[in-house]
Amino acid sequence: MHIVTTIAGSDSGGGAGIQADLKTFQELNVFGTSVITALTAQNTLGVSDVLPIDTIFIEKQFHALLEDFSISALKTGMLFSSEIIQAIANIMADLDIPLIIDPVMIAKGGESLLQQQAIEAMRYYLLPLATVITPNIPEAEVLTGKKVDDIASIQQAAQTLLQLGTRCVVIKGGHLTDENFATDYVFFKDGRAFSMQTTRIATKNTHGTGCTFSAALAAFIGRELPIDSAVVEAKKFIQLAITHDLSIGNGHGPTNHFAYRKYKDSCEVTIHELS
Numbered sequence: 375m376h377i378v379t380t381i382a383g384s385d386s387g388g389g390a391g392i393q394a395d396l397k398t399f400q401e402l403n404v405f406g407t408s409v410i411t412a413l414t415a416q417n418t419l420g421v422s423d424v425l426p427i428d429t430i431f432i433e434k435q436f437h438a439l440l441e442d443f444s445i446s447a448l449k450t451g452m453l454f455s456s457e458i459i460q461a462i463a464n465i466m467a468d469l470d471i472p473l474i475i476d477p478v479m480i481a482k483g484g485e486s487l488l489q490q491q492a493i494e495a496m497r498y499y500l501l502p503l504a505t506v507i508t509p510n511i512p513e514a515e516v517l518t519g520k521k522v523d524d525i526a527s528i529q530q531a532a533q534t535l536l537q538l539g540t541r542c543v544v545i546k547g548g549h550l551t552d553e554n555f556a557t558d559y560v561f562f563k564d565g566r567a568f569s570m571q572t573t574r575i576a577t578k579n580t581h582g583t584g585c586t587f588s589a590a591l592a593a594f595i596g597r598e599l600p601i602d603s604a605v606v607e608a609k610k611f612i613q614l615a616i617t618h619d620l621s622i623g624n625g626h627g628p629t630n631h632f633a634y635r636k637y638k639d640s641c642e643v644t645i646h647e648l649s
């Protein structure tokens with residue numbers, strides 16, 4: 375049994391954060407473990423409060439896992455402050471475990487999940503330790519300081535992020551304006567690059583899409599799939615979770631974490647090599 379760890383915030387509404395990650399891990403047959411960095415009072419309508427966990431206690435959770443488990447992959451989500459990022463990075467620096475970083479910054483409702491002053495800590499301490507980074511378009515803009523809105527600027531942003539030391543960057547295209555397709559862009563340090571395209575689903579129920587995608591990616595990497603196959607399979611997982619939505623709550627509802635198990639053979643992802 376592969377063991378995969380999420381280091382992230384709790385979403386009381388169950389659609390994003392730790393809860394989305396653990397549901398995804400379970401669906402993908404890996405044993406999920408967690409280091410909780412913050413609590414959010416949250417539902418499909420938004421985040422009403424955030425309570426960061428003391429860094430000493432975050433370190434204790436992380437050490438408790440490392441002392442007892444052989445972890446196959448780790449992912450990070452909401453990290454909230456530069457102190458939390460530094461604490462995680464200090465421990466990660468001594469590990470040789472694939473690390474997937476979802477650089478979570480802002481919730482769908484606009485609430486901040488990463489303090490402004492933590493962005494530099496993310497860039498300089500944590501991102502260089504990553505195996506894969508999965509920014510959405512606004513996160514890629516913040517991390518590179520440049521507008522990202524077309525293929526040329528996506529390629530440029532990916533190169534800037536690859537220079538920080540990571541093996542792979544996936545720039546997620548959920549925030550692009552294409553009405554027909556949801557296209558994500560995958561770039562490797564060795565120069566390979568491709569896009570992954572699926573039909574864009576017209577739904578407001580997209581709460582936790584980024585968390586779910588990065589958790590699926592961590593699960594597949596934990597199961598020892600090569601990174602290029604793992605990103606395509608994670609794209610299928612999120613596409614099916616958005617397609618077969620559940621309609622829970624009154625705002626942006628969660629995605630359907632059960633869908634991949636039922637429909638995984640029915641999902642098409644179109645791959646285009648990028649030159």
Ligand SMILES: Nc1ncnc2c1ncn2[C@@H]1O[C@H](COP(=O)(O)OP(=O)(O)O)[C@@H](O)[C@H]1O
Binds near residue numbers: 557575583584609
């Ligand atoms: N309406 C949609 N239909 C299909 N896929 C989507 C849709 N919205 C987002 N996605 C996909 O969900 C994943 C997360 O997307 P994105 O919205 O960019 O990230 P985040 O949730 O971090 O803001 C990506 O694979 C993206 O292509």
Ligand SMILES: Cc1ncc(COP(=O)(O)OP(=O)(O)O)c(N)n1
Binds near residue numbers: 392481482583
């Ligand atoms: C606790 C917590 N972590 C992360 C998020 C953001 O999740 P994301 O997958 O980016 O989804 P949306 O916020 O865009 O729905 C969160 N909301 N809460």
